[in-house]
Amino acid sequence: xxxxxxxxxxxxxxxxxxxxxxxxxxxxxxxxxxxxxxxxxxxxxxxxxxxxxxxxxxxxxxxxxxxxxxxxxxxxxxxxxxxxxxxxxxxxxxxxxxxxxxxxxxxxxxxxxxxxxxxxxxxxxxxxxxxxxxxxxxxxxxxxxxxxxxxxxxxxxxxxxxxxxxxxxxxxxxxxxxxxxxxxxxxxxxxxxxxxxxxxxxxxxxxxxxxxxxxxxxxxxxxxxxxxxxxxxxxxxxxxxxxxxxxxxxxxxxxxxxxxxxxxxxxxxxxxxxxxxxxxxxxxxxxxxxxxxxxxxxxxxxxxxxxxxxxxxxxxxxxxxxxx
Amino acid sequence: xxxxxxxxxxxxxxxxxxxxxxxxxxxxxxxxxxxxxxxxxxxxxxxxxxxxxxxxxxxxxxxxxxxxxxxxxxxxxxxxxxxxxxxxxxxxxxxxxxxxxxxxxxxxxxxxxxxxxxxxxxxxxxxxxxxxxxxxxxxxxxxxxxxxxxxxxxxxxxxxxxxxxxxxxxxxxxxxxxxxxxxxxxxxxxxxxxxxxxxxxxxxxxxxxxxxxxxxxxxxxxxxxxxxxxxxxxxxxxxxxxxxxxxxxxxxxxxxxxxxxxxxxxxxxxxxxxxxxxxxxxxxxxxxxxxxxxxxxxxxxxxxxxxxxxxxxxxxxxxxxxxxxxxxxxxx
Numbered sequence: 001x002x003x004x005x006x007x008x009x010x011x012x013x014x015x016x017x018x019x020x021x022x023x024x025x026x027x028x029x030x031x032x033x034x035x036x037x038x039x040x041x042x043x044x045x046x047x048x049x050x051x052x053x054x055x056x057x058x059x060x061x062x063x064x065x066x067x068x069x070x071x072x073x074x075x076x077x078x079x080x081x082x083x084x085x086x087x088x089x090x091x092x093x094x095x096x097x098x099x100x101x102x103x104x105x106x107x108x109x110x111x112x113x114x115x116x117x118x119x120x121x122x123x124x125x126x127x128x129x130x131x132x133x134x135x136x137x138x139x140x141x142x143x144x145x146x147x148x149x150x151x152x153x154x155x156x157x158x159x160x161x162x163x164x165x166x167x168x169x170x171x172x173x174x175x176x177x178x179x180x181x182x183x184x185x186x187x188x189x190x191x192x193x194x195x196x197x198x199x200x201x202x203x204x205x206x207x208x209x210x211x212x213x214x215x216x217x218x219x220x221x222x223x224x225x226x227x228x229x230x231x232x233x234x235x236x237x238x239x240x241x242x243x244x245x246x247x248x249x250x251x252x253x254x255x256x257x258x259x260x261x262x263x264x265x266x267x268x269x270x271x272x273x274x275x276x277x278x279x280x281x282x283x284x285x286x287x288x289x290x291x292x293x294x295x296x297x298x299x300x301x302x303x304x305x306x307x308x309x310x311x312x313x314x315x316x317x318x319x320x321x322x323x324x
Numbered sequence: 325x326x327x328x329x330x331x332x333x334x335x336x337x338x339x340x341x342x343x344x345x346x347x348x349x350x351x352x353x354x355x356x357x358x359x360x361x362x363x364x365x366x367x368x369x370x371x372x373x374x375x376x377x378x379x380x381x382x383x384x385x386x387x388x389x390x391x392x393x394x395x396x397x398x399x400x401x402x403x404x405x406x407x408x409x410x411x412x413x414x415x416x417x418x419x420x421x422x423x424x425x426x427x428x429x430x431x432x433x434x435x436x437x438x439x440x441x442x443x444x445x446x447x448x449x450x451x452x453x454x455x456x457x458x459x460x461x462x463x464x465x466x467x468x469x470x471x472x473x474x475x476x477x478x479x480x481x482x483x484x485x486x487x488x489x490x491x492x493x494x495x496x497x498x499x500x501x502x503x504x505x506x507x508x509x510x511x512x513x514x515x516x517x518x519x520x521x522x523x524x525x526x527x528x529x530x531x532x533x534x535x536x537x538x539x540x541x542x543x544x545x546x547x548x549x550x551x552x553x554x555x556x557x558x559x560x561x562x563x564x565x566x567x568x569x570x571x572x573x574x575x576x577x578x579x580x581x582x583x584x585x586x587x588x589x590x591x592x593x594x595x596x597x598x599x600x601x602x603x604x605x606x607x608x609x610x611x612x613x614x615x616x617x618x619x620x621x622x623x624x625x626x627x628x629x630x631x632x633x634x635x636x637x638x639x640x641x642x643x644x645x646x647x648x649x650x651x652x653x654x655x656x
Binding site for chain 2: 251314
């Protein structure tokens, strides 16, 4: 009798443990919300929710592209520099022509060109995505600093401020932006053949190639999309600061990777979902917001972020095991 | 497309033996040296004595960082945290110099600081098995935060010039006309070169880089060994920080930013392969000379420092492309 009940409790403990590991990240987010809400009552208010939505706009959209790259088993460390570069191109074109349409087009084209450039180096020339995108991180930021020389380039236009501050039915505009992008992302990833191939590529590239799928084109496509979405991030960044700065987007790549991994997507590729990406974005957004509400100084936030990235890969290790 | 590619590859002379493989590693540095030589000839000031002394003082810092990450790169690991680590070592060394005024204690602190961060990386990457790129990028971020915090907390004392003569001697001093920092760099490079090329420790490093699983089966404690290499790269980054402090003489929060990528570029250009198992201190030193010469030539030709940073990125791509091309020829 007691042996059976002991086995039962053991089974229950095991079930709880595996549930906890399976949903580690979600539990972490709930825990964090409780802690922040207990410390700071202002945290759980509608106006703060809208502030968070405005703050995570760039992160949420850039994270879509990054997660696609990570699902294929690659990584894109250049997104922060692409955000800076596209914001700069937008500001320069706006200064020269005054046309929003031209500026936005130029920014989007820049993003997709840099992404495809990375993709061609990875897929056609067989280089490691880590080193290719580290190179792009370096040359992209170098170009931005060289052109701006530390001086902001102003962009005065209501269109861009609306992207961040606009309100529809009392809800912040970024809210709708995030909903639209994530719905599209969901259908692409979980309802199309290409989405399926992206996960397959992250699981076993050789099998994908043997199945007659052009894995090279797929890699170029995901890195291209990542560049394109980083450009969207660059456009929103102009809305936030009303100027292109030498530091626009600096360090964003780590925030984005942290969001993707802490949401529970496998760092080595092949496993993940749109919901988990959004969960991770919320986690990083809530963390930044909570720390800023509690008036934690920027340097300490940076240290926290470094530690949380390590926590993120730690949770990845727990949930998905050691990388082979 | 595929068949055409392999066809053209087969037409090229094959490189099979190890000596040919080693020879092929010389191609990239030689091409760049010839190119740089041509540019240098058109830049008269390059061959002046002042310029060479300036180069000799600048070189050891990047040089130490680069030879520090060479062993772990050969063992197929990544250490991208060294820029922040060097900066942290600058803070701690500066602090100890200001508080105790003792040079040996300060030197020890600087190196130990680096080794500690290296050990932190080692535990996470090798002990727990986390992704090396992400962990060291996280350390890069976290330690930079700590650096800025330290500078802010000690604003008045730290922005003071470090007037300690011993420390300035390490950074700027001359012995029989040779910069002290260059002597330190040469000594460490020789020592590491001997360790990698002539000891069992070195052989293990190459074995792990070639095939970690096989090395493990052969009885090498690969995780422990790679962990030690992370500590080593941290400690040498700490030493580079000390020399940087002696050279600059002032502590700022943005110091050593981006040095990790420059060092990595030097390592790759020299011919150390990111796929592991290939490379040497000698080749990294060549890479360091090349990077330093590129920077120096650009400065002499009045190219802005920002464009130099942008160029570093493109140089990385060209270097890995040529490396890839050569190793493909070896495999076919």
